[in-house]
Amino acid sequence: MKQLFTFLCAGFTTLLMAQTVSIQGGSSYPTIAAAITAAVPGDIILVSGTFTESITIDKSITLRGTNPATDIIQAAAAPASTGTGLRVISIGAAAAAALNITVENLTIRHGNANANGGGIQVDKVTGLVNLNNLIVTNNFTTTNGGGISFAGSNASLTACTVQNNSCTLDGGAIIAAPNNASAMSNVVNINRSLMNANSSRNGGGLYINGNNTFGNNYKIDVNIENSTISNNTTTSAASGNGGGAVFVAAALWTTAAGGDGVSGNTALRLVHTTVFNNAHAAPLRAGLRFAGVASALTTFSAYNSIIVANNDVNAKALNFQNTNTTNVVNCILGGLELAPALVDDVAKNNQKGRTATQAGLTGTLSNQGGPTSVIDITTGSAADDFCSATTGISIPTVDQRNYAREGVNDAGAFEFGGTLSVNNPIFTSNSIKLYPNPATNVLNVASQNTISKVAIYDIMGRNVYESNSFNQTIDITNLAAGMHLLVLENDSQKVTKAFIKK
Numbered sequence: 001m002k003q004l005f006t007f008l009c010a011g012f013t014t015l016l017m018a019q020t021v022s023i024q025g026g027s028s029y030p031t032i033a034a035a036i037t038a039a040v041p042g043d044i045i046l047v048s049g050t051f052t053e054s055i056t057i058d059k060s061i062t063l064r065g066t067n068p069a070t071d072i073i074q075a076a077a078a079p080a081s082t083g084t085g086l087r088v089i090s091i092g093a094a095a096a097a098a099l100n101i102t103v104e105n106l107t108i109r110h111g112n113a114n115a116n117g118g119g120i121q122v123d124k125v126t127g128l129v130n131l132n133n134l135i136v137t138n139n140f141t142t143t144n145g146g147g148i149s150f151a152g153s154n155a156s157l158t159a160c161t162v163q164n165n166s167c168t169l170d171g172g173a174i175i176a177a178p179n180n181a182s183a184m185s186n187v188v189n190i191n192r193s194l195m196n197a198n199s200s201r202n203g204g205g206l207y208i209n210g211n212n213t214f215g216n217n218y219k220i221d222v223n224i225e226n227s228t229i230s231n232n233t234t235t236s237a238a239s240g241n242g243g244g245a246v247f248v249a250a251a252l253w254t255t256a257a258g259g260d261g262v263s264g265n266t267a268l269r270l271v272h273t274t275v276f277n278n279a280h281a282a283p284l285r286a287g288l289r290f291a292g293v294a295s296a297l298t299t300f301s302a303y304n305s306i307i308v309a310n311n312d313v314n315a316k317a318l319n320f321q322n323t324n325t326t327n328v329v330n331c332i333l334g335g336l337e338l339a340p341a342l343v344d345d346v347a348k349n350n351q352k353g354r355t356a357t358q359a360g361l362t363g364t365l366s367n368q369g370g371p372t373s374v375i376d377i378t379t380g381s382a383a384d385d386f387c388s389a390t391t392g393i394s395i396p397t398v399d400q401r402n403y404a405r406e407g408v409n410d411a412g413a414f415e416f417g418g419t420l421s422v423n424n425p426i427f428t429s430n431s432i433k434l435y436p437n438p439a440t441n442v443l444n445v446a447s448q449n450t451i452s453k454v455a456i457y458d459i460m461g462r463n464v465y466e467s468n469s470f471n472q473t474i475d476i477t478n479l480a481a482g483m484h485l486l487v488l489e490n491d492s493q494k495v496t497k498a499f500i501k502k
Contacts, residue, residue, distance in 0.1 A: 019049030117149030152179025171207030172198030204232030242285025244278030370401025
């Protein structure tokens with residue numbers, strides 16, 4: 001590995017800012033694009049300072065800043081809303097590729113694209129893209145995904161703020177969709193992140209489009225955990241799709257793509273998520289909303305979450321129409337539409353018809369520690385020590401800030417009285433090392449964390465290995481050759497790493 005730092009002047013400013021970009025352990029380069037061109041798979045590119053350029057990452061590398069407050073990649077010096085065609089980061093190759101890419105510790109801003117993903121586009125990555133500790137802000141596109149677009153890709157968004165982005169069409173913060181060019185099912189995991197104050201036609205925070213032109217034969221699962229979706233807006237008229245917080249469009253999951261030919265191809269799961277004060281012109285469509293036809297419904301579940309419109313229960317925080325709702329447990333809910341009977345099951349410990357104040361939310365985003373802002377709760381409120389029912393799933397032992405949850409968990413993304421443990425290393429993709437990679441018979445896993453469960457999935461999303469007892473060596477002799485995803489789980493969260501079986 002190579003490392004050499006060269007300092008460049010940041011133009012005529014009142015304060016000279018040092019800028020560097022280098023491949024770790026080696027040469028320095030005048031631009032990030034030049035460093036990417038010179039990099040080989042496995043390299044780490046170190047970025048310090050502000051760089052105004054539009055870049056493409058088409059190989060398995062890491063792009064790393066130190067602090068998103070100071071390390072910035074921008075498409076222009078100032079934001080605009082005209083669609084100049086300059087996206088900040090494009091991730092992926094011309095054809096589907098089993099890439100393993102990480103982008104972390106950076107601010108991504110001022111993209112003005114004429115295609116999906118104003119700030120970041122991830123397209124046809126059949127390996128895994130990790131976006132960690134990013135601030136994605138003030139980006140715009142004339143199409144979909146003001147902040148980020150995930151298309152036909154596996155992706156993990158951790159400890160990120162996606163805020164003040166907009167688009168002409170759908171998915172103000174994020175759009176996620178399958179893509180038939182990648183011929184696979186896709187998984188997008190959003191963890192300990194914030195989607196706030198974004199705007200679009202529909203799906204002000206998040207738009208999941210299983211019904212898109214390029215991928216309606218393939219499945220997409222979106223899992224949101226320890227995250228906040230707040231203050232997003234949709235601009236379509238009262239008769240529009242809406243979904244101020246989230247809009248999901250499902251299509252038939254065909255047998256050709258591994259489906260059963262009768263179910264929908266979209267799934268959304270919320271765990272310890274706070275959804276607050278999202279808006280649309282029609283109160284029926286203000287929060288989470290779903291679309292589908294016949295039996296092509298979205299599989300939906302929610303656990304330990306707060307989903308409220310603010311202080312108006314006439315605005316529907318959650319519209320269950322067009323969902324196959326499998327479970328709702330320990331949730332405090334605002335105004336509902338077509339709620340299934342299981343919501344009222346006493347054993348599931350839900351409250352409905354609640355305002356934000358009744359739920360215990362302060363209603364204000366603030367820095368309570370950790371990389372992303374949260375909406376905290378008041379002590380002794382309904383959300384405090386609320387989650388008393390058994391969920392049947394693995395529940396994280398940390399909150400959005402990565403603070404340890406205590407006692408009976410609070411509902412939502414914030415844990416009142418939670419504490420940051422300095423003794424436990426943070427469980428992230430960066431804390432896990434796989435070797436050798438590619439591997440033939442044995443895959444070694446190095447981690448400082450306790451791991452309680454291990455699973456391996458092939459690129460079609462099929463579970464090909466699972467164990468509830470972790471060993472640092474995994475026998476992969478019987479796996480088919482190609483890219484696989486290793487999912488490691490402990491008491492706090494899950495981490496996904498890609499590897500190749502030779």
